[in-house]
Amino acid sequence: MTETFAPRTRFAVPGRIAVGDQAASVWRTATLTEVRRETPRAATFRLAVPHWAGHLPGQHLMLRLTADDGYVAQRHYSIASAPDGSGHIELTLDHIEGGEVSGWFHTVARPGDTVEVRGPLSGFFAWPGDRPALLIGAGSGVVPLMSMVRHQRARGLAVSLRLLVSARRPEELIYARELGAETTAVFTRSAPQGVPVGRLAAAHMAPLLAEQPPGGWEAYVCGSNGFAEHASRLLVAAGQPVDRIRIERFG
Amino acid sequence: MHVTRGFTGRPRVLDPGLPPGQYDAGDDWPVLSAEVTPDLAPADWSFRVDGLVAEPHTWDWEAAHALPASGYEGDIHCVTGWSKFGVRFGGVSLDCFLALVRPHVSATHAVAYSHTGYSTNLPLADLTGGRAWITWEYDGTPLAPEHGGPARLVVPHLYFWKSAKWIAGLTLLDHDEPGFWEGNGYHARGNPWEEQRYSGD
Numbered sequence: 279m280t281e282t283f284a285p286r287t288r289f290a291v292p293g294r295i296a297v298g299d300q301a302a303s304v305w306r307t308a309t310l311t312e313v314r315r316e317t318p319r320a321a322t323f324r325l326a327v328p329h330w331a332g333h334l335p336g337q338h339l340m341l342r343l344t345a346d347d348g349y350v351a352q353r354h355y356s357i358a359s360a361p362d363g364s365g366h367i368e369l370t371l372d373h374i375e376g377g378e379v380s381g382w383f384h385t386v387a388r389p390g391d392t393v394e395v396r397g398p399l400s401g402f403f404a405w406p407g408d409r410p411a412l413l414i415g416a417g418s419g420v421v422p423l424m425s426m427v428r429h430q431r432a433r434g435l436a437v438s439l440r441l442l443v444s445a446r447r448p449e450e451l452i453y454a455r456e457l458g459a460e461t462t463a464v465f466t467r468s469a470p471q472g473v474p475v476g477r478l479a480a481a482h483m484a485p486l487l488a489e490q491p492p493g494g495w496e497a498y499v500c501g502s503n504g505f506a507e508h509a510s511r512l513l514v515a516a517g518q519p520v521d522r523i524r525i526e527r528f529g
Numbered sequence: 530m531h532v533t534r535g536f537t538g539r540p541r542v543l544d545p546g547l548p549p550g551q552y553d554a555g556d557d558w559p560v561l562s563a564e565v566t567p568d569l570a571p572a573d574w575s576f577r578v579d580g581l582v583a584e585p586h587t588w589d590w591e592a593a594h595a596l597p598a599s600g601y602e603g604d605i606h607c608v609t610g611w612s613k614f615g616v617r618f619g620g621v622s623l624d625c626f627l628a629l630v631r632p633h634v635s636a637t638h639a640v641a642y643s644h645t646g647y648s649t650n651l652p653l654a655d656l657t658g659g660r661a662w663i664t665w666e667y668d669g670t671p672l673a674p675e676h677g678g679p680a681r682l683v684v685p686h687l688y689f690w691k692s693a694k695w696i697a698g699l700t701l702l703d704h705d706e707p708g709f710w711e712g713n714g715y716h717a718r719g720n721p722w723e724e725q726r727y728s729g730d
Contacts, residue, residue: 344531344532344536349538351539351552353610400713400714506560521646525563
């Protein structure tokens, strides 16, 4: 028995996106070069990573901090920047209450500090820019999606891309100044004048799924598990095929 | 060792149950499936074991529940970094299913697959000897859909991506065949105590 195994099942998982098999097992020392505030809770941290192999929009990395007694904390973070060959990458991190890693970034870190990273990791949530993409995120779930938006703009890709992003309040909308005509923002607690307050709903989905691009949308959903469940159900109800929904849940 | 300036981290807890690089998730149980949670009723659930076996067999919900009840009480470890202590899963030992299909001596590995099409590969030795279960209860209540209900595989001594949710079957092979995450750069075996997270670890 040597054939490739393929399960015969009722549902379907989206296929793998071809990514390079670079040496993601190597830890590299990255130097913090810039910190930019995005919202009261979130900031962007720019890192110079020597010999960074490059990434696809949507990929993540593993980051570790080491205390002087050898204690190690490691976390997975989505990459916010588009691949640009600059040898730099950007992460946008929420300041999590009691978070040992995000707490360090938000209260201790300053340019010149070094951390360790390995990656890029996983080819599942990646967008190579080769297919129309419908991006749906909430809170810092917008981070890997922003990498895709930036990639599309930087390369001038003609392929369709739409971003549906949910935030509690306008001041908590990460990358607000950078979002353009491709974006619809949904506010759940308070909204700018004239914009309704409310949860992401079928009415937000319908116009996007009505404008099916050639080949259909590849949907990317990122956020908390509660948001991911809600958004993916709305997508399925609106007719998006389950094997074209890719989900990245926080945890 | 590369010390991070000013990083102290959480208070140290000497916990021999915590594998390297993991933290205690406490009461949280994060959900990390990459696909849409399927709407799968127990009546539509089935579990098949085939491949290199004497008698391939498919169990439905009732037939699986007729097997001797068994369970796992202990810890689980996710590759993203959290571990959860003292969880209780109820179901049937995989040994019971395998005894009925009688694996061929040439069978060395298995691909476990889900009703969603998700798959993960395991050495057969990691699925036998009372170390793996098909489970439908968590803490005495039906397993929630987002955690793999109505039934999931539980192989608690490996990272939890090996414990396929919405388990549909097991195909026994005479070689290793990468599953969904393994094809996306994850480690072929995933032993948390050796920190086998990614390919090359």
